Amino acid sequence: FSIDGSPPALGRLPGGCAFHPRCIYAEARCRTEDPPLHDIGGRFSACHFATTLPPFHSAALAAAELDSGSMAP
Numbered sequence: 001f002s003i004d005g006s007p008p009a010l011g012r013l014p015g016g017c018a019f020h021p022r023c024i025y026a027e028a029r030c031r032t033e034d035p036p037l038h039d040i041g042g043r044f045s046a047c048h049f050a051t052t053l054p055p056f057h058s059a060a061l062a063a064a065e066l067d068s069g070s071m072a073p
Contacts, residue, residue: 017048025049 005022008014014021020030030048038050047053 017046019047025053 003022016032017030020026035046035048
């Protein structure tokens with residue numbers, strides 16, 4: 001899963017979640033509160049919605065990459 005756009009400069013990080021300016025799921029608290037770190041099946045996610053958004057499936061990613069031609073056959 002990737003987020004469109006460019007990451008912010010390290011010296012100019014936005015308040016709250018560093019991804020909120022580019023995240024399609026961002027809400028008001030994302031601009032003011034640092035997100036907690038969640039252990040999601042052995043991987044970590046710092047997101048206010050890490051436990052409530054549907055899981056991202058790698059099979060869906062692979063299919064999307066094949067469709068876009070970005071994955072070698």
